[in-house]
Amino acid sequence: MLALSQTSKANYHPKVHDHYEKPRNVGLMDKNDPNVGTGLVGAPACGDVMRLQIKVDDNGTIIDAKFKTFGCGSAIASSSYASELIKGLGIDEAKNIKNTAIAKELCLPPVKLHCSMLAEDAIKSAIEDYKRKKLLAL
Amino acid sequence: MPSNSRTFKVTHSAVNAKFSTITPHFKAGETASKTPKDCPKLLTMNCWSCDSPIKRSAIFCQSSYCKTIQPIDPTKSYFDVLTGSKKIQNYAQMQSTWLNKAYDTLKNPLSRAKYILKLKSKDIKEEDKATDNDFLFLIMDLHEQIESSSGDDKSIVQVKNIIKDLISEKTANLSLLFAQNNVNEFYNKTIELQYLYRLMNSI
CATH class of the missing domain: 1.20.1280.20 (HscB, C-terminal domain)
Structure with a gap:
């Protein structure tokens, strides 16, 4: 992962910086696994892309999450934190996570709020993908 | 001038086209008997595009419907532009900054497209x-x-x-x-x- 330059480092909150330096749950799951839901979202204004995947057990609990984000520090931190947040939650609980919870935890400035929205969309999109797969399997 | 060139149409070659059609084309200075100061003709020229009379120092045609960029007055020295009043220097600076920005925006396909969207009120x-x-x-x-x-x-x-x-x-x-x-x-x-x-x- 590229190191942030000194100047941009100074602009990030320590919590963002921590997730950026040590991102949690980076990786890839098999998107063809029926228990895996894949959410892929992008930010048209800046060109960032984010993939969030969830593994759900038979009780509807998210037992694992993986993400991969190509974007700014705040986008990486938002998806890293989101992946931590949803682990252990039921899909219906995870669906209700709001971007404000992510933005608050990471102390995102207003210009970076859209990064937390991207993470919220990624969670929703992963859950939808999982549900769609389950419906198709019926 | 065809009517479509009155508005600033943005096309991929707009910048080049706009600049390459500018050829020096002064129509002033016929009368030798008068000194330049006495002769109002020397202080004016005709717009190369719409032929309206405009000030020789004008950068854009002053006619409200034309507004086309003008060639540089070859009788003008750098001193005329840059050692004039503070106001003139400021305006010269603003004009060049604006034109540079216009050029930079239009030469890159992405910034050009984003600019077009902005003009169409559909910014990303x-x-x-x-x-x-x-x-x-x-x-x-x-x-x-x-x-x-x-x-x-x-x-x-x-x-x-x-x-x-x-x-x-x-x-x-x-x-x-x-x-x-x-x-x-x-x-x-x-x-x-x-x-x-x-x-x-x-x-």
């Missing part, structure tokens, strides 16, 4: 969503290829060529959509171009 906003999923998969895949090929020049060149081809393709699409005035598709293609430029910048 931070909170905008969408883009079709297959395209996002492609972008994600190319990002991962770049990441995993770090150090391997051969595969980087391959990915770079794929991105370059896609950029050319989208730019050509944008030209066509602009000609068709298809703003919604123009918006979608501009977003795709944004993702591609982002990819290119990450190499």
Whole structure:
């Protein structure tokens, strides 16, 4: 992962910086696994892309999450934190996570709020993908 | 001048076309008997484009419907422009900054497309969503290829060529959509171009 330059480092909150330096749950799951839901979202204004995947057990609990984000520090931190947040939650609980919870935890400035929205969309999109797969399997 | 050149139409070659059609074309200074100060004709010229009489020092035609950029007065020295009043210097600075910004914005396909969207009041906003999923998969895949090929020049060149081809393709699409005035598709293609430029910048 590229190191942030000194100047941009100074602009990030320590919590963002921590997730950026040590991102949690980076990786890839098999998107063809029926228990895996894949959410892929992008930010048209800046060109960032984010993939969030969830593994759900038979009780509807998210037992694992993986993400991969190509974007700014705040986008990486938002998806890293989101992946931590949803682990252990039921899909219906995870669906209700709001971007404000992510933005608050990471102390995102207003210009970076859209990064937390991207993470919220990624969670929703992963859950939808999982549900769609389950419906198709019926 | 054909009527369509009165408005500032943005096309891919607009900048070049606009500048290349400017040829020095002064119609002043016929009377030798009068001193320059006495002769109002010497202080004016005719716009090369619409023929309206305008001040020799004008950078743009002063006619309200024409406003075309004017050639540089060859009788003027740098001192005339830059050692004039503070006000003149400021305006000269503003004109050149503005023109440079215009040139930089229009020469790059992405910033040009974004500027066109702004003119059409359809700017890409931070909170905008969408883009079709297959395209996002492609972008994600190319990002991962770049990441995993770090150090391997051969595969980087391959990915770079794929991105370059896609950029050319989208730019050509944008030209066509602009000609068709298809703003919604123009918006979608501009977003795709944004993702591609982002990819290119990450190499």
